[in-house]
Amino acid sequence: MKKLPKMIIRFLLLLSLVMVIQFTPIFNKVVNFFFDKNVPLIIIPPMENKIRGVITIDLQVFDKSDPLSINVYLNKQKVEAIFPLLIDTNRFPDGDYVLMVEVMDSTIRKNKAFDTVEFIIDNTPPLVEIILEKEILEPGGFLKGRINLKEKALIEAKIAGENLVLLETKPSEFQNSESNILSFFFIYGIPLNQELPFKEISIKAVDEAGNKTSKLLTYQLKDRKFSTEFLTIAEGKTPLLDLELLRAERKIVEEVLFKMSKGIYWEGDFIPPVDSVVTSPFGVKRIYNQGLLIGRHNGIDYRAKKGTGIKAANSGFVVLSEFLRARGGTVIIDHGMGVMSLYYHLDEILVNRSDRVKKGQFIGKAGDTGITTAPHLHFEMRIRNVAVDPSHFYGGKKNDSPLY
Ligand SMILES: [Zn+2]
Numbered sequence: 001m002k003k004l005p006k007m008i009i010r011f012l013l014l015l016s017l018v019m020v021i022q023f024t025p026i027f028n029k030v031v032n033f034f035f036d037k038n039v040p041l042i043i044i045p046p047m048e049n050k051i052r053g054v055i056t057i058d059l060q061v062f063d064k065s066d067p068l069s070i071n072v073y074l075n076k077q078k079v080e081a082i083f084p085l086l087i088d089t090n091r092f093p094d095g096d097y098v099l100m101v102e103v104m105d106s107t108i109r110k111n112k113a114f115d116t117v118e119f120i121i122d123n124t125p126p127l128v129e130i131i132l133e134k135e136i137l138e139p140g141g142f143l144k145g146r147i148n149l150k151e152k153a154l155i156e157a158k159i160a161g162e163n164l165v166l167l168e169t170k171p172s173e174f175q176n177s178e179s180n181i182l183s184f185f186f187i188y189g190i191p192l193n194q195e196l197p198f199k200e201i202s203i204k205a206v207d208e209a210g211n212k213t214s215k216l217l218t219y220q221l222k223d224r225k226f227s228t229e230f231l232t233i234a235e236g237k238t239p240l241l242d243l244e245l246l247r248a249e250r251k252i253v254e255e256v257l258f259k260m261s262k263g264i265y266w267e268g269d270f271i272p273p274v275d276s277v278v279t280s281p282f283g284v285k286r287i288y289n290q291g292l293l294i295g296r297h298n299g300i301d302y303r304a305k306k307g308t309g310i311k312a313a314n315s316g317f318v319v320l321s322e323f324l325r326a327r328g329g330t331v332i333i334d335h336g337m338g339v340m341s342l343y344y345h346l347d348e349i350l351v352n353r354s355d356r357v358k359k360g361q362f363i364g365k366a367g368d369t370g371i372t373t374a375p376h377l378h379f380e381m382r383i384r385n386v387a388v389d390p391s392h393f394y395g396g397k398k399n400d401s402p403l404y
Contacts, residue, residue, distance in 0.1 A: 032107060036064055039113040040103045050120045050209035057085040063105050073100040089121045096120055122209035126153040130203060130217060138224040139192045140283050140389045149182040153205040153213075159188050160199045165384070167262060167337055185264075187337055189383030192283060192296065196221045228285040229297070231373055240326050240371045241293045249326050256319045256332055257340060257385040266314040266335040267359055269395035273311050273343060273379050274366065276302045282389040288371075298387035299342065299380030304366035306347050306375045311360050313341045313379070313393070318355040318363070327378075328369025333357060338384035345370050345378055 040063035047057070061068060072081040075097050079087070087099070102114040129148040137143055147155060147166065157164035166184035203215045233241060280301035287294050304310070312333055319340070320332035329346030347367025351357060368375040381390040 032064055034108055036105070036107045036111065037109065038064060039111045040068060040105050042101060042103045042113050042115045044099070044101060044115045044117045047117055047119055048209075050122045050207070051089055052121070052123045052209040052211055053090065054086060054088045057087065057099075059083070059085045059101060061103050063103070063111075068106065069104045071102045071104075073102070074098075076100075090123055092121050094120075094122050094124055120209075122151075122207065122211060125211040125213040126151050126205045126207040128153075128155075128203055128205050128213050128215050130201070130215060132201075132217075132219065134219075136220045136222055137190055138222050139190055139194050139196075140224065140387070141392050142187055142189045142383055142388050143219060144185070144187040147184040147186070147203060149205065151181055151207055153182070153207040155182075155184065155203065155205045157184075157186070157201065157203045159201045160194065164188060164201070165260065165338065167264065185337075187339060187383060189386030189388040190221065191386050194221060196223055224283070226283040226285060228287065229280060231286060231288050233289055233371060233373065237371060238289065238292070241288055243293075246326055249324050252322075252324065253320065253327070253330075253332070253342075254385060256334075257382055259319070259334070260338040260384060261317075261334055261336050264336040265316040266339065268314075270313040270341070270381070270390070270393035271311065271360060272302070272390075272394060273313050273341075274302045274304050274308060274377050276304055276308070276377075279303050279376060282387075282391065298382075299344075299378050300390050302377045302379060304375060304377045306365070306367050308366040308377075309362045310343055310346065310364045310366055310377055312357040312363050313381075313390070314359045316341075316357060318351045318353055318357060321349050321351055321353045321355075323349075324370065326371050328372070329364060329367060331363050333363070338382075340382045341390075342380040342382065343377060344380075345372050345376060347375075 040061055043060040045058050061070065070081050072079050072085065074087070074092065096118070097120070098116055098118050100114055100116045102112065105111045127150045130145060131148070132143065132145040147157065149155070155166065157166060164186050166186050169183050169185050197220055198218045199221065201217050201219065205213045278300055280297055282297060282300050284297045286297055314335050316333040316335040318331060319334045320330060322330055324330050327344040329349050331343045331346065331349055331351060333341045335341065343364060345367055346364035347369060348365040349363070350365070351363045357363060366375055366377050379390055381388050381393055
C-alpha cells in the first residue's frame with residue numbers, strides 16, 4: 001500500500017512532462033496568434049538591371065508564425081507566386097518594371113511587410129546596322145564602314161576570318177544618327193592576294209540583358225590586272241638587292257607598321273605628297289636585274305627631282321624618320337587606326353620621330369637614296385601593314401565620300 005502513491009506521483013510527473021512537450025508548440029502558436037507584433041522579414045536578392053527569358057528569384061522570408069501568405073506584383077499587376085519564384089519575362093512587353101513582394105503573417109493583426117526591386121525586361125536582340133561605303137571592291141583597295149547600335153552591346157566583328165578593329169565614335173559625329181546609342185567606325189585594307197570574288201563580314205552583338213544578334217554580309221572583290229615592270233638597278237646599288245638586308249630592314253619598318261593607335265588623326269581626304277607624274281603605279285609586278293629580285297610594287301612612284309619638297313599626305317604623328325639602306329631616307333606617319341603613310345628615297349628628312357605633322361606640311365626632300373633608278377618619291381599607304389593603293393585615299397572619283 002505504501003508503494004502505490006509513489007507510482008501515481010511518478011505517473012503524473014511523466015504525464016505532465018508529455019503534456020508540456022506535446023502542447024508547448026500549440027501554446028506558443030496561440031500566444032503568437034494573439035500577441036505577435038513582429039512584421040515578417042523579406043529579402044529580395046540583388047538582381048541584374050536588365051533581364052530576359054525566365055528568371056528565378058531566390059526570395060527569402062522569415063517570420064515567427066507560419067503559414068504566411070505571399071503576393072507578388074509586377075507593375076502593380078498580380079502575378080502567380082510559385083516558389084522558387086519564377087518570372088517568365090516573355091509574358092511581358094519590354095520596359096521598366098517594379099516587382100513587389102508582399103508577405104502577410106497569419107496572426108490576428110495580419111502583420112505585413114513588402115520589398116520591391118526594379119529592373120528592365122529586355123527580350124529584344126540588339127538592332128545592328130552595318131553600313132559599308134562600297135560593297136564592290138578590289139584587291140589593294142580598302143573597305144570602310146560603320147556599325148550602329150540602338151542599345152548598349154558588346155560587339156565582335158570578323159572580316160575574312162580576322163578580327164576587325166572597331167573605333168567607337170560619338171553617334172552625333174555623323175548623319176542620321178540621333179537614335180543610335182553606339183557607333184563604330186572601321187577601315188580594313190584588302191591584301192593584293194585576297195581570294196576573289198566574295199568575302200564575309202560577320203558581326204555578333206550581345207546586349208546587357210544577354211540577347212544576341214548575329215549578322216553576316218558579304219563584299220565582292222572584282223579582279224584587277226597588274227602589269228609587270230622590268231627594272232635595272234645600277235651596279236653600284238645591286239648589293240642592296242640582298243635578301244638578308246631586305247629582310248632585316250623590313251623588320252625595322254614592320255615593327256612600326258603593326259603598332260596601332262586607336263584614335264583618328266587624319267582630316268578629310270588624303271593629298272598626293274607631291275604634285276607630279278606617276279612613273280610607276282601601285283601593285284605592278286617587278287623584276288629587278290633579269291630576275292635577281294622579284295617583287296610587288298607596294299606604292300606609287302612620283303617623278304621628283306632631287307630636293308623637291310615632299311608633303312605629309314595627311315595629319316598624324318611621325319613614327320619613323322631614318323635613313324635605311326634599301327628604302328633610303330624614310331618617313332612613316334601614323335594617321336590612326338593602323339593607317340600609315342610611307343615616304344622613301346628622301347634626300348633630306350625634315351621631321352623627327354614623335355613630331356605631330358599637319359596635312360600638307362613639308363616632311364622631307366625628294367632624292368634617289370636606296371634602291372632607285374632615278375630620283376623619285378616612292379609613296380605607300382598601309383592599313384595595319386596591308387599595302388593599299390594610295391590613289392584610293394585621295395578625293396575625287398576613286399573615293400566617293402570623305403574617309404571619315
Ligand atoms: Zn616605288
